[in-house]
Amino acid sequence: MSDGGPAVANHGEDGELRQSPSTTDTASDSSTAVGSSLILHSQAQPSGFLARFRYSLYAAGIALLFTPLTYLWSGQAPIDPTNYVERTRRVLKTTPLIDGHNDLPWQLRIELQNRIYDGRVDLTKRLLGHTDLVRMREGMVGGQFWSVYVDCDVNQKHFEDPSWVVRDTLEQIDVTKRFISEHPNHLQYCDTSACARAAFQAGRISSMIGIEGGHQVGSSIASIRQIYQLGARYITLTHNCDNAFGTSASTVAGGGVDGGLFKFGYEAVKDMNRLGMMIDLSHVSHQTMRDVVSVARAPVIFSHSGAYGVEKHLRHVPDDVLRSVKKNGGIVMAVFVNRFLNMKHPEEATIHDAVDHILYIADVCGWECVGIGSDFSGTPNVPIGLEDVSKFPDLVQLLMERGATDEQVKLLVGENILRVWGNIEQRAKEIQASGELPVEAEWERREWHKGLRGSPWMLRGSRVGNNQLKLID
Numbered sequence: 086m087s088d089g090g091p092a093v094a095n096h097g098e099d100g101e102l103r104q105s106p107s108t109t110d111t112a113s114d115s116s117t118a119v120g121s122s123l124i125l126h127s128q129a130q131p132s133g134f135l136a137r138f139r140y141s142l143y144a145a146g147i148a149l150l151f152t153p154l155t156y157l158w159s160g161q162a163p164i165d166p167t168n169y170v171e172r173t174r175r176v177l178k179t180t181p182l183i184d185g186h187n188d189l190p191w192q193l194r195i196e197l198q199n200r201i202y203d204g205r206v207d208l209t210k211r212l213l214g215h216t217d218l219v220r221m222r223e224g225m226v227g228g229q230f231w232s233v234y235v236d237c238d239v240n241q242k243h244f245e246d247p248s249w250v251v252r253d254t255l256e257q258i259d260v261t262k263r264f265i266s267e268h269p270n271h272l273q274y275c276d277t278s279a280c281a282r283a284a285f286q287a288g289r290i291s292s293m294i295g296i297e298g299g300h301q302v303g304s305s306i307a308s309i310r311q312i313y314q315l316g317a318r319y320i321t322l323t324h325n326c327d328n329a330f331g332t333s334a335s336t337v338a339g340g341g342v343d344g345g346l347f348k349f350g351y352e353a354v355k356d357m358n359r360l361g362m363m364i365d366l367s368h369v370s371h372q373t374m375r376d377v378v379s380v381a382r383a384p385v386i387f388s389h390s391g392a393y394g395v396e397k398h399l400r401h402v403p404d405d406v407l408r409s410v411k412k413n414g415g416i417v418m419a420v421f422v423n424r425f426l427n428m429k430h431p432e433e434a435t436i437h438d439a440v441d442h443i444l445y446i447a448d449v450c451g452w453e454c455v456g457i458g459s460d461f462s463g464t465p466n467v468p469i470g471l472e473d474v475s476k477f478p479d480l481v482q483l484l485m486e487r488g489a490t491d492e493q494v495k496l497l498v499g500e501n502i503l504r505v506w507g508n509i510e511q512r513a514k515e516i517q518a519s520g521e522l523p524v525e526a527e528w529e530r531r532e533w534h535k536g537l538r539g540s541p542w543m544l545r546g547s548r549v550g551n552n553q554l555k556l557i558d
């Protein structure tokens with residue numbers, strides 16, 4: 086197995102630890118601490134100026150001896166700013182790189198029919214496609230939102246029917262949890278932001294579940310709650326077709342009306358905020374984005390989207406929405422799909438286009454609101470230079486070459502999504518503490534079973550007019 090994965094942070098395993106006259110703040114703080122503790126623990130308390138001075142000299146001398154160690158403890162040895170490889174290694178060893186969107190569970194479904202125990206696929210070996218654990222470690226991935234996706238029905242025949250879409254979604258959650266637990270040395274299932282941090286500290290890739298489409302909950306807010314209980318932590322409000330909640334970008338791209346967020350969608354947003362289920366706006370129309378951000382009581386996320394100002398693809402985020410996401414405290418995680426990066430000549434899209442989107446989002450929305458959402462293993466269309474999960478460090482290096490600081494890169498790769506997620510969790514706690522009840526609204530075209538004629542009732546007259554009902558026995 087590759088040893089390229091995230092090691093325990095702050096152990097200064099960067100190799101090139103060099104002493105420099107420009108001691109970092111952290112290092113000098115540590116030196117002072119060493120000196121102070123020596124004075125405090127000295128056995129004979131000296132009296133007089135000279136004695137105190139002598140001890141101070143001892144302390145300073147010992148602190149100097151300890152200085153290289155303080156570099157080791159802080160992990161902050163200076164690195165040549167143009168040594169992008171080493172800077173990238175250090176950032177990714179101390180900050181988890183968390184990708185917002187990987188569709189490996191979809192491959193488990195279509196290629197293995199979710200049978201993962203028969204030895205056909207070993208994720209600890211190099212596989213075809215974009216994702217395996219070998220390359221995740223090479224790519225220094227620190228956390229992954231695994232996308233749980235089931236086809237949305239573009240003909241709109243099934244989106245009100247929970248019978249197969251919800252079943253298949255449950256199966257995808259099941260197989261995702263099973264493959265995570267099959268690899269305890271590499272992966273750790275997480276449903277909180279604190280867990281994602283702890284998993285990284287323990288050298289494992291935190292593994293979270295996101296649902297890629299509101300169609301997957303059978304047009305039911307009760308289903309959203311149950312899917313939250315099963316561990317899913319984001320729902321993409323729409324995939325490539327409209328559903329009971331709102332309008333998708335694909336509908337508008339196909340010439341349809343942008344109806345934005347629907348009435349029932351507002352109810353879903355309300356309860357997702359109460360739950361702490363992250364609202365993912367990748368795939369939704371621009372008006373749906375605007376409507377959601379205008380009413381959301383917690384930050385929103387885009388798990389895999391780009392900037393409309395860079396490439397006029399309707400699933401990308403326009404500038405006005407980027408500015409309102411900045412106010413909302415949300416995050417746009419930049420997608421790698423080549424046909425979204427270069428619509429006219431997708432085959433010419435490169436890693437540099439992904440960098441352009443990231444820098445643009447950072448420019449309009451701020452470095453606090455940008456992240457990474459690859460779409461690996463979902464799209465067949467990846468840009469040159471970002472062929473698989475091992476390539477994340479190349480992206481970071483290019484960003485540094487383009488001027489990004491280590492602090493900005495830390496925000497991008499993981500600190501932003503962890504902060505945003507933590508704020509969403511906190512907001513949910515506050516809303517729940519206020520006594521807000523779960524939403525009982527239903528989709529307006531929902532039909533209910535009328536019951537059976539001979540069955541008992543709680544309310545007299547609640548089934549008047551139902552004489553045609555069958556007898557219970």
Ligand SMILES: [Zn+2]
Pocket residue numbers: 297368389460463
């Ligand atoms: Zn997608």
